Structure formats: C-alpha cells, structure tokens
Amino acid sequence: MHTISEHGCFGGTVGFYSHLSEAVGLKMTFSVYRPPQAAKRRVPFLTFLSALLCNHQNFMIKSGAQRVAAELGLMLVIPDTSPRGAGIPGEDADWEFGASASFFVDATQEPWSRHYRMYTYVTQELPQLICAHFAADQRRQGIFGHSVGGNGALVCALRNPQQYRSVSAFAPVVAPSQVSSGQKAFLGYLGPDRSRWAEYDACELVRQRPYPGTILIDQGTADKALAGHLRPDLFEAACKEVRQPLSLRMQDGYDHGFYFISTFVEDHLRHHARELAHVAE
Amino acid sequence: MHTISEHGCFGGTVGFYSHLSEAVGLKMTFSVYRPPQAAKRRVPFLTFLSALLCNHQNFMIKSGAQRVAAELGLMLVIPDTSPRGAGIPGEDADWEFGASASFFVDATQEPWSRHYRMYTYVTQELPQLICAHFAADQRRQGIFGHSVGGNGALVCALRNPQQYRSVSAFAPVVAPSQVSSGQKAFLGYLGPDRSRWAEYDACELVRQRPYPGTILIDQGTADKALAGHLRPDLFEAACKEVRQPLSLRMQDGYDHGFYFISTFVEDHLRHHARELAHVAE
Numbered sequence: 001m002h003t004i005s006e007h008g009c010f011g012g013t014v015g016f017y018s019h020l021s022e023a024v025g026l027k028m029t030f031s032v033y034r035p036p037q038a039a040k041r042r043v044p045f046l047t048f049l050s051a052l053l054c055n056h057q058n059f060m061i062k063s064g065a066q067r068v069a070a071e072l073g074l075m076l077v078i079p080d081t082s083p084r085g086a087g088i089p090g091e092d093a094d095w096e097f098g099a100s101a102s103f104f105v106d107a108t109q110e111p112w113s114r115h116y117r118m119y120t121y122v123t124q125e126l127p128q129l130i131c132a133h134f135a136a137d138q139r140r141q142g143i144f145g146h147s148v149g150g151n152g153a154l155v156c157a158l159r160n161p162q163q164y165r166s167v168s169a170f171a172p173v174v175a176p177s178q179v180s181s182g183q184k185a186f187l188g189y190l191g192p193d194r195s196r197w198a199e200y201d202a203c204e205l206v207r208q209r210p211y212p213g214t215i216l217i218d219q220g221t222a223d224k225a226l227a228g229h230l231r232p233d234l235f236e237a238a239c240k241e242v243r244q245p246l247s248l249r250m251q252d253g254y255d256h257g258f259y260f261i262s263t264f265v266e267d268h269l270r271h272h273a274r275e276l277a278h279v280a281e
Numbered sequence: 282m283h284t285i286s287e288h289g290c291f292g293g294t295v296g297f298y299s300h301l302s303e304a305v306g307l308k309m310t311f312s313v314y315r316p317p318q319a320a321k322r323r324v325p326f327l328t329f330l331s332a333l334l335c336n337h338q339n340f341m342i343k344s345g346a347q348r349v350a351a352e353l354g355l356m357l358v359i360p361d362t363s364p365r366g367a368g369i370p371g372e373d374a375d376w377e378f379g380a381s382a383s384f385f386v387d388a389t390q391e392p393w394s395r396h397y398r399m400y401t402y403v404t405q406e407l408p409q410l411i412c413a414h415f416a417a418d419q420r421r422q423g424i425f426g427h428s429v430g431g432n433g434a435l436v437c438a439l440r441n442p443q444q445y446r447s448v449s450a451f452a453p454v455v456a457p458s459q460v461s462s463g464q465k466a467f468l469g470y471l472g473p474d475r476s477r478w479a480e481y482d483a484c485e486l487v488r489q490r491p492y493p494g495t496i497l498i499d500q501g502t503a504d505k506a507l508a509g510h511l512r513p514d515l516f517e518a519a520c521k522e523v524r525q526p527l528s529l530r531m532q533d534g535y536d537h538g539f540y541f542i543s544t545f546v547e548d549h550l551r552h553h554a555r556e557l558a559h560v561a562e
Contacts, residue, residue, distance in 0.1 A: 008503065009540035064345030064543065222289065251289075259290035262345065268330075 037073035044140035045075035049149030104152030154202035166275035217278035220254030318354035325421035326356035330430030339512035384434030447556035501535030
C-alpha cells in the first residue's frame with residue numbers, strides 16, 4: 001500500500017492511498033478518514049460508494065463528514081468508483097458506463113470481466129486491506145453511498161447483512177434494471193440474462209431477502225434525476241411488500257449534489273453509529 | 282447579475298453568480314451562502330478571500346462552513362481571487378502572479394492597472410452588490426481569508442475598521458513585502474516604490490493603525506509554507522509592538538489545505554458572530 005498524502009483533520013487524519021488490487025488486477029486508489037479514537041483502539045468503519053463521475057476524493061473533500069466521524073469515532077473508507085486504465089477501447093467515452101461507472105458489480109462479460117470486479121473489491125479485498133493497515137474493527141462495518149453508489153451500498157448490505165450491520169443512501173438509484181442507464185450498464189457488464197441483474201438491483205434484492213435493520217434514505221425533491229433514474233417510490237413499494245423497515249426522507253428543495261449530502265451526512269453517520277453500537281466489540 | 286446555479290444547503294441556499302464589474306471592467310463571478318434566517322431579515326455577512334490557485338468556488342465546496350453559518354445566521358460571500366480573461370499576455374502563466382493571484386490590490390502598474398482592481402472590488406463594489414440583491418446588513422460585515430487571501434482580509438479590515446467589524450485568517454501571508462512571492466507581486470502590480478507596498482501589507486498596517494478588536498489567526502504547524510511565505514511570527518511581533526489584541530493559535534500537525542480550514546472554520550464563524558453581535562442592527 002502506497003501513501004499518496006495524509007492531512008490532519010478534526011483531530012484525526014485524512015489519507016489517500018493506492019495499492020495493486022488482486023480482485024481488479026490494476027492499481028486502485030482510495031481514501032480513509034481515521035478519527036482520533038483510532039489512535040487508541042479499533043473503531044467501526046463505514047464504506048462510502050460514490051456516484052457516476054466521482055472518484056475516491058469527492059466525498060472526502062465535499063461532504064464535511066469528518067467532523068461527525070471524529071465525534072462518533074467512525075472510520076470512513078472511500079474506494080474509487082471503478083478500475084482506471086484497464087485498456088479497454090472506449091472505457092472513458094461514456095459517463096454512464098466504463099470508467100467511473102462500474103455500478104459496483106463483478107462483470108461477467110468480455111472485455112469488462114477481467115478488471116471490472118468492483119463488487120468483490122468493495123466487499124472483500126478493500127475491507128481486509130483496511131483492517132490490516134488501520135485500526136478498523138471488521139465486525140463493525142456499515143456501508144452507504146450516493147446515486148449509483150447508493151444502489152451499490154444497498155446491494156452490498158442486502159447480500160451481506162452479517163458483514164454490513166448498517167446501511168444508508170443519499171438519492172440512490174434503487175432499480176437499475178428498470179431505468180435506462182442501469183439497463184445499459186447491466187447489459188454491458190452482466191449480459192442479457194436479466195436473472196443476473198437481480199443480484200445487483202436493490203429493489204429485487206430487498207424483496208428476496210429483507211435487511212435486518214432500518215434502511216435510511218434521504219432524497220431531495222429538487223433532484224432532476226428523481227422521476228427518471230432514481231425512483232425511490234419503487235424501493236418504498238418493494239420495502240412495503242416485505243415489511244422492510246425503511247426511513248425514506250424526502251427533503252424539500254434539495255438537489256442531487258454535495259450541498260444536499262453535506263446537509264444530511266450528520267444524520268447518516270449518527271444512524272450508522274447507533275446501529276453499530278448494537279454489535280459487540 | 283446573472284445566476285449560474287443555486288442549491289439547497291442546511292436550510293439555506295448556496296448560489297453562484299456573475300456580473301459585469303465596474304471596478305474590474307470584466308465579468309466577475311462569486312458565490313454566496315444565504316442562511317435560512319435571511320429569508321426573514323437582513324443578516325450579517327462575511328467576505329472570504331481565497332488563496333492562490335483558488336476561485337470563488339473552493340471555500341464553498343470544501344470548507345463545510347455552511348452548517349455553522351446556518352446556525353449563526355451569517356451570510357457568506359466568496360469573490361474570485363482575480364480578474365479572468367483580462368487579455369494580458371502571460372496572465373495565466375505564473376501561479377503566484379496574474380490570474381488567481383491578484384493579491385487583492387488595486388494595481389497601479391501597466392498593464393495590470395486597467396483590470397486588476399480587486400481591492401476596490403472587494404471592499405466597495407461587491408458589498409454594495411450583495412446588499413442590493415440579498416438580505417445582507419451592510420453595517421454588520423466581517424472579513425476573513427486564507428493564505429494570500431488572509432493578508433487580503435487583514436488589509437481590508439485594518440484599512441476599513443468601520444466597515445469590517447470582525448476579522449480572522451487561516452494561515453495568512455502577513456508580510457508580503459518581506460517574502461519573495463509577495464515582493465514579485467507587489468513589484469509587478471504596484472511598482473518599485475515600497476511605500477505603496479505598505480498599504481497592502483498586514484504587518485506594516487497593524488503597526489500604523491491597530492484594529493479595534495481581536496484578530497483571530499489559525500496556523501498549522503505542518504504547513505510547508507510556514508517558515509517561508511507565511512511567517513506568523515512577524516505578525517505576532519508587530520501586534521506586540523502596538524498592543525494589538527491577537528489570538529494566534531498554532532495548530533499541531535495541520536497543513537495548509539482545506540482539511541485544516543474545515544477543522545477550524547466553526548471557531549472562526551463563532552468569533553465573527555460574537556464580534557458582530559456588538560454592532561447595533
């Protein structure tokens with residue numbers, strides 16, 4: 001693991017790192033916020049999955065989450081949103097597919113299947129790396145995300161409820177199988193068999209296996225993608241069907257950006273801290 | 282005034298705007314955070330002057346100041362750091378001089394004197410524009426800044442104590458006349474007569490006319506520019522000479538960036554709110 005840079009922040013440390021990923025087969029970058037408590041003991045940690053066009057930096061720079069993470073003793077881990085430099089022709093050409101748009105799946109289709117294995121990277125390799133290098137407690141993990149990363153977080157938690165003991169999302173895509181950007185990505189990464197898509201679709205998954213805890217979602221009403229790509233109503237209906245506890249908060253006048261996230265990130269971190277407090281250290 | 286974009290944030294609004302500036306003679310951009318209280322009454326406002334390489338966006342995106350501004354009912358105003366597109370050959374070539382490095386002076390030397398009039402822009406035109414378009418109270422203004430913008434804020438406050446009733450700075454340049462980057466800029470903008478330089482040098486000004494209030498400065502000890510361009514020791518000595526109240530806080534392990542600023546911005550906003558509370562509405 002290579003340290004790119006480290007910076008004092010709210011009594012802890014923001015750091016940017018790179019490593020050669022086994023799962024992805026390429027160099028991957030990520031960022032970590034270590035709260036002051038991590039100097040003395042292992043602390044719970046939250047993985048944040050970012051939106052299209054983002055990388056491992058955006059949330060760390062723009063969310064303001066470090067203040068609350070320092071108060072609550074939560075470590076924050078932000079992976080990149082895709083492999084970079086896989087050498088696939090056109091990988092940077094489409095903002096909704098390819099680089100920075102992995103949708104956090106393990107691709108099964110050529111040429112993506114060789115490197116685009118972000119689901120395994122996020123759920124297995126990265127947490128192991130974090131616990132090996134930092135004072136993170138692998139038994140107390142939560143996950144959250146934004147937009148496409150919101151679907152990624154919901155998918156990771158719904159498929160691994162024993163690993164992720166808390167989950168939340170900002171303006172998540174919740175039904176990628178039902179919206180055009182998700183369909184394009186899933187067709188490209190997973191092929192035409194829609195039964196494979198369900199493994200990465202929060203609405204499909206929650207129907208099959210509800211999550212043993214409350215899911216927190218904030219969604220701005222002024223978000224231009226609300227009625228098109230996001231569709232929280234579909235997730236609300238799916239949760240209702242299976243009696244999944246859901247706190248879906250429609251936030252009046254907020255859009256899809258980081259001014260929205262920064263406004264509500266404190267509530268999310270407090271939600272995670274409460275849920276993780278139930279897990280024995 | 283043209284609205285570029287507006288975004289809900291902590292119950293108020295982050296906005297980005299442009300206008301044709303009379304002082305500068307070019308289009309200028311700036312950002313404003315309007316706290317929720319501004320929907321009902323005129324509120325105090327703080328101008329923030331940014332560092333080299335920055336524009337009107339960095340502080341709004343990275344500082345996390347909106348949360349505290351919303352609590353305290355403070356409006357935040359962030360101008361750009363220089364004119365843009367003045368058409369001066371090489372204006373973008375040097376990161377320490379020209380575009381994004383105006384040093385917030387009114388240039389007197391050709392070819393800069395035509396457009397590089399940021400001191401007049403910041404202290405006169407922009408506050409008038411803000412009070413004309415937003416619910417800002419011109420009697421309750423404070424100013425703060427970072428690095429070169431920290432010197433700018435100190436200069437504006439020291440020269441206009443009746444206008445700026447509170448002042449603070451993050452890792453300010455305090456003696457531009459004594460450090461190489463400042464000397465290069467002042468020679469270019471103001472010419473070789475060093476008596477003109479003193480009008481824009483915080484250390485020189487505080488000796489001539491101390492500020493009627495406490496000056497708050499935070500400075501990280503891991504800041505690579507500390508011993509070279511920043512030199513808070515020079516300002517501390519100047520303040521001591523004239524018994525200027527100064528709260529200079531050396532922050533252990535913090536560097537020059539926004540993780541440092543975001544950690545301490547709450548203290549700065551509370552400092553300004555306290556000072557401005559003494560001013561009659």
